[in-house]
Amino acid sequence: MAVGWQLRPWRRWLTRAPDPMLREALTFGLGYNATLVTLGATALGMAAGGAGTYLFLRKRALVSDAVSHATLPGICLAFMLMVALGGDGRFLPGLLLGSAVTAGLGLLCVAALVRRTRLTEDAAIGAVLSVFFGFGVVLLTIIQTLPAGRQAGLEGFLLGSTAGMLLPDAVLIAVGGALTLALVAVLHRPFTLVAFDPGYAEATGWRTGGIDLVLMALVMAVTVVGLKVVGLIMVVALLIIPPVAARFWTDRAAHLALIAGAIGGVSGYVGAAVSATAPGLPTGPIIVLVAFGMFALSFLAAPGRGVVAVALRHRRLQGAIHMRQGLLALATGQPIYEALTLRLLTRAGLARADGVATDAGRARAAKALRDERRWDVARSSPSLAGIAATHDGLSEIETVLTPDQIAEIDARIDAPREVT
Amino acid sequence: MSADFVALSLPPLVIGVLAAIACALPGNFLVLRRQALIGDAISHVVLPGIVVGFLLAGTVSTWPMLLGAAAASLVAVAMIEGIRRLGKVEPGAAMGVTFTTLFAAGVLLLEQSDTSSVHLDVEHALYGNLESLIWIDAVGWQSLVDPVALAGLPPELGRIAMATLGIVIFMAVLWRPLAVSTFDEGFARSVGLPTGVIGVALVVVSALAAVAAFDAVGSIIVIAMFICPPAAARLVTHRLGAQVGWSLVFAVIAAVAGYVLAGHGPLWLGFANSVSAAGMIATVSGVILALAAVFGPARHRAGQAT
Numbered sequence: 230m231a232v233g234w235q236l237r238p239w240r241r242w243l244t245r246a247p248d249p250m251l252r253e254a255l256t257f258g259l260g261y262n263a264t265l266v267t268l269g270a271t272a273l274g275m276a277a278g279g280a281g282t283y284l285f286l287r288k289r290a291l292v293s294d295a296v297s298h299a300t301l302p303g304i305c306l307a308f309m310l311m312v313a314l315g316g317d318g319r320f321l322p323g324l325l326l327g328s329a330v331t332a333g334l335g336l337l338c339v340a341a342l343v344r345r346t347r348l349t350e351d352a353a354i355g356a357v358l359s360v361f362f363g364f365g366v367v368l369l370t371i372i373q374t375l376p377a378g379r380q381a382g383l384e385g386f387l388l389g390s391t392a393g394m395l396l397p398d399a400v401l402i403a404v405g406g407a408l409t410l411a412l413v414a415v416l417h418r419p420f421t422l423v424a425f426d427p428g429y430a431e432a433t434g435w436r437t438g439g440i441d442l443v444l445m446a447l448v449m450a451v452t453v454v455g456l457k458v459v460g461l462i463m464v465v466a467l468l469i470i471p472p473v474a475a476r477f478w479t480d481r482a483a484h485l486a487l488i489a490g491a492i493g494g495v496s497g498y499v500g501a502a503v504s505a506t507a508p509g510l511p512t513g514p515i516i517v518l519v520a521f522g523m524f525a526l527s528f529l530a531a532p533g534r535g536v537v538a539v540a541l542r543h544r545r546l547q548g549a550i551h552m553r554q555g556l557l558a559l560a561t562g563q564p565i566y567e568a569l570t571l572r573l574l575t576r577a578g579l580a581r582a583d584g585v586a587t588d589a590g591r592a593r594a595a596k597a598l599r600d601e602r603r604w605d606v607a608r609s610s611p612s613l614a615g616i617a618a619t620h621d622g623l624s625e626i627e628t629v630l631t632p633d634q635i636a637e638i639d640a641r642i643d644a645p646r647e648v649t
Numbered sequence: 650m651s652a653d654f655v656a657l658s659l660p661p662l663v664i665g666v667l668a669a670i671a672c673a674l675p676g677n678f679l680v681l682r683r684q685a686l687i688g689d690a691i692s693h694v695v696l697p698g699i700v701v702g703f704l705l706a707g708t709v710s711t712w713p714m715l716l717g718a719a720a721a722s723l724v725a726v727a728m729i730e731g732i733r734r735l736g737k738v739e740p741g742a743a744m745g746v747t748f749t750t751l752f753a754a755g756v757l758l759l760e761q762s763d764t765s766s767v768h769l770d771v772e773h774a775l776y777g778n779l780e781s782l783i784w785i786d787a788v789g790w791q792s793l794v795d796p797v798a799l800a801g802l803p804p805e806l807g808r809i810a811m812a813t814l815g816i817v818i819f820m821a822v823l824w825r826p827l828a829v830s831t832f833d834e835g836f837a838r839s840v841g842l843p844t845g846v847i848g849v850a851l852v853v854v855s856a857l858a859a860v861a862a863f864d865a866v867g868s869i870i871v872i873a874m875f876i877c878p879p880a881a882a883r884l885v886t887h888r889l890g891a892q893v894g895w896s897l898v899f900a901v902i903a904a905v906a907g908y909v910l911a912g913h914g915p916l917w918l919g920f921a922n923s924v925s926a927a928g929m930i931a932t933v934s935g936v937i938l939a940l941a942a943v944f945g946p947a948r949h950r951a952g953q954a955t
Contacts (some may be wrong), residue, residue, distance in 0.1 A: 289741070290742040291742045293745075346884055346948045346949070347878050347950040349685075351685040353875055355685040355688065355872060356880055356938055358689065358872065358933065360935025362928075363931020365928070367929050371922075382760065466745070472742075473738055509761055511760045514754070515753075521749075536722070536735050539724070600910065606846060
């Protein structure tokens with residue numbers, strides 16, 4: 230295990246003053262390279278969010294993990310090949326090309342294991358990612374013994390490193406991210422179709438196998454472009470977190486891709502800018518953590534699907550059900566034992582603490598009972614049964630039926646008569 | 650020669666084999682329950698765990714880091730379940746969100762430390778340092794009965810041995826409930842088995858295996874051994890008992906062959922240096938899986954054309 234860690238006091242990091250450089254970084258004021266890296270990370274994040282959306286919708290998010298780990302042997306082999314041919318092993322396009330080759334190979338292995346054997350996809354993914362990565366580690370140790378391997382810096386691809394990035398590399402990443410983004414935008418329709426209804430897609434003339442292949446190629450492209458920035462272990466975060474976060478905000482696939490792209494883009498932009506402000510703030514982890522921050526926000530606060538909204542809705546529903554049952558109990562003179570019901574009734578001024586109805590309570594209870602009866606009649610009436618069947622039992626009858634319909638129902642209920 | 654073997658090769662070999670067994674055993678059930686990637690997620694979050702363990706303890710010692718790793722894997726499992734249930738997110742995506750985030754946090758914490766030996770440590774967490782677990786005090790086979798020399802065994806050996814023993818006992822005791830709840834959860838519940846508790850226990854044991862094995866051999870082996878030997882065994886037999894047996898055989902073969910190939914293979918090919926044993930063990934386990942996928946007698950899905 231590791232020996233000799235010297236950590237800066239943890240407190241100093243927490244209490245550090247806000248960095249004046251941050252504004253500079255966010256407004257592209259930190260020089261040409263930092264600006265390019267930031268732009269590249271933004272494009273990468275948007276492309277990853279977009280491509281990841283369709284992976285997420287197909288419930289295959291973790292396939293990207295196999296892809297990203299399978300890039301390592303390719304990077305190493307490309308390096309060794311380029312050195313053997315007498316070139317500079319660190320030539321980024323060459324390394325990325327090599328990584329794409331083994332990533333593709335890894336994908337084929339996953340597909341073959343799932344199709345040809347009875348292993349499930351998760352086992353296939355795990356097997357491919359660990360074996361390819363393990364083989365990559367073997368190659369890494371070989372490279373370290375090569376004369377040219379000492380300063381290879383291939384470890385930078387594990388966790389990403391933008392520190393020593395050269396201008397052509399930054400341009401490559403920016404252009405790659407932009408191209409992938411454009412492809413996602415163009416291919417939105419077939420991707421959605423295949424994700425939701427492969428059978429229909431097939432019937433209308435799309436080749437689902439081919440579209441899946443293109444999607445995987447895009448995922449591979451994002452992974453490969455992202456290697457240098459976020460590193461191969463964390464690049465899957467860019468493909469997974471934005472769509473998962475976006476899903477909390479919308480139920481529409483088109484919006485999902487847009488929101489995921491935006492979340493990915495903001496993560497890349499803010500993450501790269503923040504990491505440019507100080508040493509010791511590596512780009513990859515910061516981007517991932519910014520993305521997670523947005524996920525956490527969506528998870529908690531999104532209207533509709535967010536945890537808080539769901540909890541509030543649950544409470545409201547619970548309250549409405551207790552109220553209705555309580556009022557019916559008051560109307561029929563049954564005692565109320567449920568503590569929550571009683572509390573809700575007393576708080577609304579409809580009952581006293583001992584469960585006896587107040588005047589207002591008796592009035593509301595009588596109305597609740599009458600409305601119950603009205604629903605009964607509605608259910609047995611041929612013209613209203615359709616509406617009554619969709620009734621949730623809680624909304625007020627006046628909000629569902631028109632006054633005319635209610636009058637029609639009331640005509641069938643025996644009217645109160647004078648006591649004789 | 651024998652003195653060299655006992656001192657240099659025997660401890661890593663034994664540790665590698667024990668780690669492989671510790672991971673392959675629970676791995677069988679993870680693969681059958683389609684939770685194979687839990688092992689992947691756990692082994693990623695070990696990194697933040699050891700960093701936090703170190704920050705809290707303030708000293709470089711093994712136990713706080715191991716406790717931190719164990720705690721982190723439990724936090725990860727809780728986070729995955731929380732995101733999955735509360736957010737209604739599919740399990741794969743919930744895992745992806747969780748382990749990348751925790752891993753990123755771990756890397757950031759590490760980078761906030763003085764940078765001299767930091768990168769090396771991330772790599773250690775990934776590849777382990779199996780080759781360096783040597784037994785300096787050994788002078789030959791007779792050292793195995795010499796209490797003084799035995800006291801100088803690498804401490805990792807004792808820890809992984811204890812963890813492996815614990816896992817074997819767990820599997821032996823809970824074999825039937827595990828098997829029943831894995832294959833037919835509805836039936837298991839109807840005969841009164843607490844399936845939820847069993848599921849959690851399996852994940853906790855997997856986390857224990859991952860942390861103990863990580864201590865000795867790094868994360869790569871952990872993921873490979875969780876998945877490859879059980880997956881290969883599943884393609885060889887239809888019976889659960891036989892599957893577990895085969896998975897152990899495959900795990901041991903991978904560990905031994907991987908270690909030997911890493912240490913001596915390059916020398917046979919004329920290279921001067923050995924390569925990463927952890928990486929080679931993972932590679933060999935992959936080769937075994939590939940062979941099983943092509944030749945395994947039980948490789949086809951029920952009803953699939955041969």
